Amino acid sequence: MDKRNGCPHAALASNATFLSAIFVVTLILVRLLYVVYCSGRPLSKRSSKPISTLIILGSGGHTAEMLNLLAVLQKDRFKPRSYVAAATDNMSLQKAQLLENSLVAEDGTKASDNTAQFMKIYRSREVGQSYITSVWTTLIALAHALWLMIKIRPEVILCNGPGTCIPLCAIAFMFKVLGIRWSSIFYVESIARVRRLSLSGLLLYKLRMADQLFVQWPKLQQQYPRAIYVGRLM
Amino acid sequence: MEGEDKRRVVFVTVGTTRFDSLVKSVDSEIVKQELFAKGYTHLLIQLGRGSYLPSKCEGDDGSLGVDYFTFSSTIAENIRSASLVISHAGSGSIFETLKVGKPLIVVVNEDLMDNHQIELAEELADRKHLYFASPQTLHQTISDMNLSSLIPYSPGDATPVAKHINRFLGFPDD
Numbered sequence: 001m002d003k004r005n006g007c008p009h010a011a012l013a014s015n016a017t018f019l020s021a022i023f024v025v026t027l028i029l030v031r032l033l034y035v036v037y038c039s040g041r042p043l044s045k046r047s048s049k050p051i052s053t054l055i056i057l058g059s060g061g062h063t064a065e066m067l068n069l070l071a072v073l074q075k076d077r078f079k080p081r082s083y084v085a086a087a088t089d090n091m092s093l094q095k096a097q098l099l100e101n102s103l104v105a106e107d108g109t110k111a112s113d114n115t116a117q118f119m120k121i122y123r124s125r126e127v128g129q130s131y132i133t134s135v136w137t138t139l140i141a142l143a144h145a146l147w148l149m150i151k152i153r154p155e156v157i158l159c160n161g162p163g164t165c166i167p168l169c170a171i172a173f174m175f176k177v178l179g180i181r182w183s184s185i186f187y188v189e190s191i192a193r194v195r196r197l198s199l200s201g202l203l204l205y206k207l208r209m210a211d212q213l214f215v216q217w218p219k220l221q222q223q224y225p226r227a228i229y230v231g232r233l234m
Numbered sequence: 235m236e237g238e239d240k241r242r243v244v245f246v247t248v249g250t251t252r253f254d255s256l257v258k259s260v261d262s263e264i265v266k267q268e269l270f271a272k273g274y275t276h277l278l279i280q281l282g283r284g285s286y287l288p289s290k291c292e293g294d295d296g297s298l299g300v301d302y303f304t305f306s307s308t309i310a311e312n313i314r315s316a317s318l319v320i321s322h323a324g325s326g327s328i329f330e331t332l333k334v335g336k337p338l339i340v341v342v343n344e345d346l347m348d349n350h351q352i353e354l355a356e357e358l359a360d361r362k363h364l365y366f367a368s369p370q371t372l373h374q375t376i377s378d379m380n381l382s383s384l385i386p387y388s389p390g391d392a393t394p395v396a397k398h399i400n401r402f403l404g405f406p407d408d
Contacts, residue, residue: 042404061325072393196350232390
């Protein structure tokens, strides 16, 4: 008797668990689709306040391109600015610091306004590292990216490869889905990419994580119709 | 001062890479002869991480002077004072040279797998902003090159990208 009584209850309970699991999954999926739909669409409210900006510097030529973009960006709109570079990259943050110092020098009275911060991030994979150990290092890089994103909580992310930006963009996208923070991600593909997107560019494009993806050659734009070509940075 | 005026330096740079086959190629007699025949007087090589060392030479006996160093923070200065730049295919070196309007031969490192940087060098060579060679064909490129046929590179402008970003975020146009 007990057994027979217990069975329907258990079935009911497991049914409820099953249904609520489906409900939660559906909710997440709907939210995911909504976020993908909204990403890539211009923000509807007209901005007037400055927006906190995360700038990811990719080393070498990538950093040079990013600094060219920053040179023409209105600094009073994009602030405070946080710069992130790979832990193994010794040059990029120095260059960004030089740029920020020159801004303070230009505009001495507002020095206190100029709240730029500089941070380093662990890379998920160094050149030549084995794929087995890179599983572990990727997890560490993701955790570090999560920590940095919680600290910075940017509304705008500017990045241009290589892979340093991927964990940060993934966390930013997760924040969007979870409703923690809405950030607009702008990715500029390297000028060195003429025929094909880089792996980072391809990921952000295919997974629709970048709101706007710029390429620097018209040829490349023809292959990726959602990409934008409005000229070169270099 | 007279001597300084006649100095025509070829600056070779491999950036932070290891590119011994390029250094060997510019150090070969055939390439040095072609450069000398074109009126260049000195060869300055930045070796990067390579292990091949060229032989230094003063160059006052009617041949090309050869000098080298491994790394320097003043590459930009070396480029500015050069009459010809021979570079690896890194975008940093390429644009640094084009920006100051120096004639450029980009030599591609065929030892690198999946070297996407070839794309950029080829595209810019198609547009006649530079010459494109391999370590094996460098001497031929030097002998065939006609620097007056190169088209000066006009630097890009980030303003349209910035404008796009501003519009997306709802900032008013200036």
